[in-house]
Structure formats: structure tokens, C-alpha cells
Amino acid sequence: MSLFAPLQTWTSLDTWIILIGALAAMACALPGCFLLLRRQSLMGDAISHTSLLGIVAAFFVSHWLVEANVISPATELSVRHVAMCLGAAIVGVLSAWMTESLQKFGNVESSAALGVVFTSLFALGLLLIRAVADDVHIDPDCVLYGAIEMAPLETVGASGIPRAVFVTGVVLVINLLLTVMLFKELRLSAFDPALATTQGIPAHVMHYGLMGVTAMTLVAAFESVGSILVIAMLIIPPATAYLLTDRLPRMIGLSLLIAALSSVLGHVSALTLPTMIAESVGIPDVHDASTAGMMAAAAGFLFVSAMLLGPKYGLVSRVWHRLLLRLRIASEDVLGGLYRFEESAAASADVSLATERAAWLRSLTTQSWLTRLATWVLLRRRWLIGSGSDVQLTDAGREAARTLVRSHRLWESFLAKHFVLGTGRFHESAEQVEHFLDPALLAELDQDLDRPGVDPHGRAIPN
């Protein structure tokens, strides 16, 4: 109960925070999808650093305009916002261009070029901000961490709607429109830039356009939610969606959903988790944590969940499927072995055969846990009866085993017909292939070989 206690004081402020977070995250996730697919994920991160320089420049410009009496102090704020977006977009495109030029003219490897450019420009921005901080009242900490908790307090007129909702909402709508309208152009230039250019979609224009849009989105979001959230939301939701689907439209939709979900999860956990954890380790007086940080962490949590539990590419499902396959192979090996012993026993009355069979069965139970598990499954299915090292095929089991042995021997015959291999080699190959031949393929094999009666070792092929 204590976990949800903080939620009882839920106010409209919390709802606004979640809404602002969700809008900002969704606005970032849209260009992020294409950055991810173009393998330029770090470009977004770099731009989020360098746009600090654009922001500082915008502050200078608007400050200077007021000093020069071009604009009145009253309009300064709105001018500044436009200037900030523009400045960031320009610096964003500039840093992309500098990176590319360094690669091209200086033969610098791409990630090194990116690193040099973004650290240098960021350092420059940081220095300028510190140098003028007294004059223009901007706080690098605020740009960096953002103050999403404070964002709802600044409302537009009498509507009571926070300004940040408008800003992030407008950016989201612009990005959505761009994504929908330019969907096929964005997709092609990400997938195959060379073809894009031959189809009249200049790849470099798309590249710089995307960089500009990314930078503008980042800056608009910065102001309300801070750069941490932005860096995380640019790539993590798209990457999570990428693990869940194979279709681009679905990936974009999912990444929007994940972005919004991270916002909800993030804010709720910012209110609840820290208190609980802090109390349990005995640190008092902790009531909440940075919402932006927790939103990023929530996105990360969703990513790790998708990585582990995703239906198709998830680790758990892949391990499970592999386990199932290995189990099937192991149980088919048991069936095949028993069938072959039955076959030999019917052909000759050799006494040693019985001892050999008993030894083989005993080895089954002492072998890997997989074989033991396979035997257990076969017993449950009633394809085997008996217990321990004394098991027999049932009729159903014999039927399954016959198909299997048929596959094995048909494959051996096929290899013998078409390839020159030592006879020992057929068996190895057939041991593996027998598990994967389906009825259609078996029929085709049968036809190819003119319905053979015996395999290359002279043993009968069961029908």
C-alpha cells in the first residue's frame, strides 16, 4: 500500500507533467525512428549537445535586439523561442555538415569525426554560457536537466493550459505531418540512398533536412523537459519498437505508444519508487526523483523488457524455441533408436541384440538432461510405455518413428544418388536433416528416387 500512497495526492499538475512528457517524447521518437534506421543514432545525441551553442547564440541575438531597441522587452521571450529553434537547427545542420566534411576531406573515421565536432561545439557553448550567465540569466543546469516539474506552472493566458503543452504539441503535430507526408521519401533514403537519388529524392537533402528537424525538435523539447529525456526518447522508443515489428508504419506507431507509456510509467515511478527504495535502505526524507530521469529510465525498462520478452526477437522466446527444437530432436532420436532395434530384432534372433538394446536404454537415462526430459515427454504422450530403462514403443510411437526413419533413409538415398560421398558421411547428414523434412519434401524425394525400397546401406525404407 505504501507504494501507491504518494499517488493519493495526485493533482492536475501531475496530469499535465505526464502530458508534456508524452508529447515531447513522441515528438522526439518520430525523427528518432529514421535516425535509428540510418544508423545515425549517435548523431541525435551529438546534436542535442551541440544545439547548446545555438541556444546561446539565440540568447545573444535576442538580448542584443532588446538592447538595440529593435524589439520591446515584452516580445523578447517569443522572439527568443523562435531564435532558439532556428539557432539549434542551424547548429545541428552545421555539426552534421562538419562531421561529413571531416570524414571527406580529412579522412577521419566517422565516429571520431562526430566525437570531435560535438565535444568541441559543446565546449564552446558551455564556455559562452558561463561567460555570459550573469547577463542573460540562463542556467546550463536547467537546459540540461530541464524542469518538467515546473513546466505546467507557466500557462498561456487564462486558459490554464501550460505553454509547454502548446510547444511540444505543435512540434509533435509538425513532425507527424512531415512523417506522414514524406513517409516514402524518408523510408527510401534511409534504406537505399543511391536509389533514392536516382528516383529524384536527393539523399543529402533528406539527410540534412532530417538533421535540421531533429535539432528543432530537440530544442523545443529541451526547454520543457530537458536534454536527458530528449536523448533517451530519441532512440530508445524506436529501438524498442524495432525489436517488436518488421513493418515501418507499425514501428513508428509502436514507438509513439512506447514513448507515451514511458512518460506515464516514468512519472508514476518518480513519485513512488524512490520513497520505497530509500525507505527500505534506511534513507529518510526522499519523496521523489527527477521525473525526466525516471521517464528515461522507464523507456530503458521497456526496452529491456522488449529485448527479453519480445514475441519474435525476444531472448526468452528465442531460447524457448531453441529448447523446444532441441527437445524434439532428442525425442526423435530416442524414437528412431527404438524403432531400429525393433527392426533388427525382427530380422534376426541374435541374443546380443537384447543386451545391446538394454545398454543403449540405460545410457539414455544417464545421458544429458535433455534426453531424460525427452523420454519423459514421450512417456506422457503415450508414444512410449514402461519406465526407466525398460521402455517400449506404442503403436502411435511406432508410427511416428517410422516416418522419421523413412526421412532418414530417403535422405541418405538422395545423397547417394546425387553426390559422391563416403557411406559414413550419409548417415551424419541424415541424422541432422531427418528432423526437418516435411511430408511435401518427403514426397518429392520419393519421386526423385523412383520410390526406392532400400537405402544405400541396404536397409528397408519403411512406408
Add this chain to the structure above:
Amino acid sequence: MNESPVVDQEAMQEPPTRMVAIDAVESASPILIEDVTVAYHRRPVLWNIDYQAPSGKLIAIVGPNGSGKTTLIKAALDLVPRAAGQVLFFGEPYGQQRHRVGYVPQRTSVDWDFPVSALDVVAMGMYRKIGWLRPVSRKYREAAKQALDRVGMVDFANRQINQLSGGQQQRVFLARALAQNANLYFMDEPFAGVDAATERAIVDILRQLRESGKTVIAVHHDLQTVHEYFDEVVLLNMRLIAAGPTADVFTPDNLRKTYGGKLALLDQLGEKMAQPRSR
């Protein structure tokens, strides 16, 4: 030296007549490569290539690894810069004739994990026709399906591309080129790493293209099948060794020249040109 005036007369007259001749056939020739030189970091990888492709033929570019086959195609399509020379498509620069030129890149050149279906990839060949800002309409999806049908891949239209085998991926690329409905196709190793069935399917498609008057220029590796598949051969090893109808050009003698080691001195000098200070 005494004869030189006579020879010079010819030399004076020859260029104009040659120019006229070129003008006359230009409209018909799908591609005219004139004196193209390409250098990577100042080091020439293609020297002074001249070639004029005949229309409606299947043409193979053959040469050893590193002989500049892919580079030649990319230089023609402005995908790598040319140090010298010009390329004309149907008598005009590439910029004006893009829509008539299709390109099938090497299979390894794209990210096969990209979230698109086979149908999406084929439709990409028609984006120029669809135009900016417009979605891929039903009409174009149908056309893309037809193209997939022609390469026997219509059943796989909705598969994600990484769930296709190598041969199937190559066929999707081919279908995309068909959907482009170009007059001249460049294919970079269309037969690389494909199964026998795909190889047959590709050859069939190439022949159909030729029937309908298209020209195909393909980088080809398998010397065994050149005679069977291609009408014309371009033998390339940093320089143009020979070019013309397969029967005339694809001779053991020419092949020896092409594959008999790179022209050693040429290579060494290319190295020097990359570092002119060494003198």
C-alpha cells in the same frame, strides 16, 4: 618525320568525322562513356575508359577483383566522382535521363534488417513516377505485385526482407528494377551467391528485357557462363582491355591480358600519383 604532313592531314580531319559519327548514333546509344578516369584519394583506379554500348543487348563487364567494375558503374551513375571524362545516357547527361536508367546494387549494399516488405522494396522503384508527397496507391502496389510475379516472388510479397533467402533477395531487387521500367539497367553481380533456380530465373528475366529492347549492363564474375548469358563483353582491368560482341572479344588471348596480373608498372605509378611529393 617527312611524312608527317600527310599523317597530320588525317589527324586533322579525323576528329571532326568522329564527332559527327558520335552525334549520329548518340540518340540510339544507351550509354556513351568518354575518357572516364576515376581516382580514390588521387590514386587512379580506372584510366581513360571509352565505351559505347549498343542498344538492346545484354552486356557483361568482366575483370578480376579490384579491376574497377563496380567503380565504373558507380562513376557512370554519379555515385562516385569522376576525375575526368564524361558519360552520356541516350545522348544526355545522367541528370536528365535518370528515369531511363535502373540500377540493381550488390545485395550486400543494403541493410536487410530494415523493416520493409518485399512489396515495399519493389514499389521503391516507382517513387519517381508516384511523385513527391504522394502515398503509394493501389495502382502502384498492383504494378509492384506484377513485377514480383515476373520474378516468381508474388507469394512472398508481404514477407519482411530478412526472411528471404539470398536468391530471393536478389529477385526482389530485380523486380524493383523491372518496376522502374527503365531502358538501361545496371546490375552489380546479379548472380553472386544465388541458387541455381534463381540464376535461371534471372537469366530468363534478362532475356525478356532484351526482347523488349532494353539494354542490360551487368558486372559478372563467372567466366564459364559469359558466352551463354551475354551478347557483349567489356573486359576491364583498370583500363579497358577490350569490348565488343562476346564471340569476338571473349578470347583466351584477351582474357590473359585481363587477368594476367595487373599491369604492374601501371599499378606502381598509380601509387606514385597518390603521393606526388616522392619526386
Add this chain to the structure above:
Amino acid sequence: MCDSSLLAVDSLWELFARAISLRDYNTRVVLGGTTMLGISGGLVGTFLVLRKRALAADVVSHAALPGIAVAFLLAERLAPGSGRSTSVLLFGAFASGLLGMAMTLAIRRWTRIKEDAALAIVLGLFFGLGMALFTVVQRTKTGNAAGLSNFIFGKAASMVASDVWLIGVVSVVIAMLCCGVFKEFSLLCFDEEFAAARGYRTMLLDWLLTLMAVTVTLIGLQSVGLLLVVALLLIPPTAARFWTNDLKVMSWLAAAIGGVSCAGGVVLSAAFPKLAAGAVIVLSGAGLFVVSLVFGKERGLWPKWSLQHQFEQRIGRSDLLRACYELLEPIHGSRETTQESLTKYEIDDLELLAMRQWPSGRFQKLVSSAVRERLLETNSTGGYQLTLRGAAEARDAVRRHRLWEIYLLTQTDLDPRLVDRGADGIEHVLDPQQLADLERQLDSHLPQGIPPSPHPIAGAAIN
């Protein structure tokens, strides 16, 4: 150190003088430690950049953040007051930095997400988590004063002597280790598979490099800040690369650049307290980078451009002289030209212009520069005549050209039409040794002196 002494000094100049002359013990210590840091960063960075992994350091530095916060909280819980110990915080940073690295590896290994996105995901997730934890730290009683935010922007001046000693000693150890395994590392960077085939444990070496990079990154956190520390590893080697192709020289140069930029940054920020040390360090590195980019001997832009220019000049000059020679050659008839005989005839510039297709405007420039260099001289009637030196060079150029043409014709089965054009490009790079080789190879084909041209000379018909 400066904040306290600021009151004591009455002018900025005095402050500057104090910093430059290293009068303060603390400045000296910080300078020493940070310079060592720069040196070891340059050394380790060299290998990291060559392995195209430089940006991993950025991820490590961001990933360190939650570790620092957790270490602080735990230490405060276990022994109140111990949370501010640098070694405790660095230990936490180390653990979570490594965890971040491991997570990028896991994402790349087990999902289809590419390296750049894996880095961006881990960066965003850990940074967000770190910020959330930082707010928790700040809300504890002791947290506010802990100065943890110095780790983000860096504050060299706030370091105490014991921190600096730690940094200095670790840096020296890293630098020595780097020298110790220099050979193995160079093999690893150059050809990993070859190194593996030679029996080196590449995995182990790779981890050693990673570990060293993580260590340098983390000890740099305090002085440069986690946002910029990657620059210590990235900028010096990338700058050094412009000067040399030799790995050994490159790594020492990188160490020097790293050391100089760190020292410069510390001194400057001590002199001007408003300048943040981290940003200044990075910007001095960036300054050295730009200098290297422009002037670097091996790959710099200026040397590349001027070599290209000289090369073109040389080609133009010998083309011009060859044209002069070929213009005069028919006048000599079948007689051999000599240096003296060539100087006797006047050269008409219109005829010379007709000898080849000169790019527009180039001809005039070439002629006037040839006159300037006393290869050509104007005579009383306004025409040109070759000087003795010009004649000698002209003969040389013609000989070179024709030898190469004959070589191409006789040895490479080239189409004769192509020969002249082919020879044009190459003749200029033939050195005396190669010319001698050519002559030897062509022995049977060659007359004495300058061989006649194997093809008609265009333009000569005007005579």
C-alpha cells in the same frame, strides 16, 4: 583555489600572473595531475580511435553517473560522511561504467540492433537513471553539499591534492601499461585476426584496452566532466593522425597534444575563473585539432592542397615545354635537336596554343610563369624563344613522354589511339630510376637520344 584567493588579489592581471607563474601550490598540483591525465588519455585514445571505438568512452562516462550516486548513497548509509571520498565514488563509477559497456555488448550480441543505436540506448538509459538518482542524493541531508554535480560539468579547481595524486598515479600507471603492451595493441588495432592467429588472446587484449579506457574516462570525470571527458581520448589521437602515418609517432604526438591541451586548460581557467576548466581543456584540444587539420604534414589540408598545386604546376610546365619542342621539331627535319639549336627559333604563341587543348585561361598563366622562371624569354619582335634551361627541360620532358608512349605501345597491347592520353598523366611521375628501367626494357626498340613520336602530333599541321 581561485575563489578563495580572488579577494586577496586586486587585479585580474595579478591573478593571471599568479596562475601563469604557478605560484599556488594547488595550481601546480592540479596542473601536474591533469597534464598526466591528458597524456594517458592521448595514449589510450590512440588505440581506441584506431579500433573505431572512441565513442564508447562517451557512453562509459554517462554510464558512470548512476554508479556515483549509488556509491554515495550506500557509503553514506554504511558510514555517514564517507560518501564524498573520491575513491568510493570512482569505484561506483567504475562498476556502472563497466555495466554500461557490458550492456552495449549484450544488445549487439543478442538483438539485431546495430552498434550506434546500442551505444545511444545505453547512454540515454544510464544518464536518465543517473539523473533520477542524483535528485535523490540531493534530497538527502548531506547530498546537497557533496558536489556530485562537479562530475557532470567538471571542476578541476575543486579537486583536492589527494584526488589529484590519485589521478596522477593512475595516469602514470596507465601510460606505462600502454607502453608495455604497445606492440600487442598495435597488432590488435591493425589486424585483429592476424593477432589471434599469432596466438595472442585478442579477447583479453580487447578487455585490457577497454578497462584502460574506462579508467582514464573515469579519472577524467572530475576535471573535465562527464559530458566532455570523451574529448580527452578522442581529439588528441585524431589530431595526431594528420601529422604522421607511424603508429609510434602518432601515439606520442597524441600524448603530447593531450598533455598540452590539459595544461593549457588548467592554466587558463586558473587565470580566468569564469572559464570552466573542462570546456577550456576541450577547446584547447580543438584548437590544436584545427591546426593539425590544416597544417598536418601527412593528411593535413594545406600540404595536400599545395602538393596538388605544385603537381599541377609541374605538369603544366612540362606540357608547355613539350609543346614548344614539338612545334620546333619539324623545323629540324630529320636532324637531331640539341639544346642550342632549340633556342634559335622563335615560337609563335598562336601556334603554341594550337598544339594542345589547354584549359581556358591556363595557357596564358603557364606562359607567363615560364617566362618568370626563365624557361622562355620574349625576343625583340614580341615572340618567344626557349632559353638554354628551357630547352634542356623541354628535351627532358619529350624524352620522358615518348619513352612512356613506346612502353605502353610495345608492352601493354594498348590501343594506339589511347597512348598519347595515357602517357600524359603518367610521364610526370616517372623518376630517373624508372626512366632507366624503361630504357633498358625498350632497348631493342630505341634509337639514340630522343626517340621520334610513335604517333602523329596534333596541331603540328599548322606549320
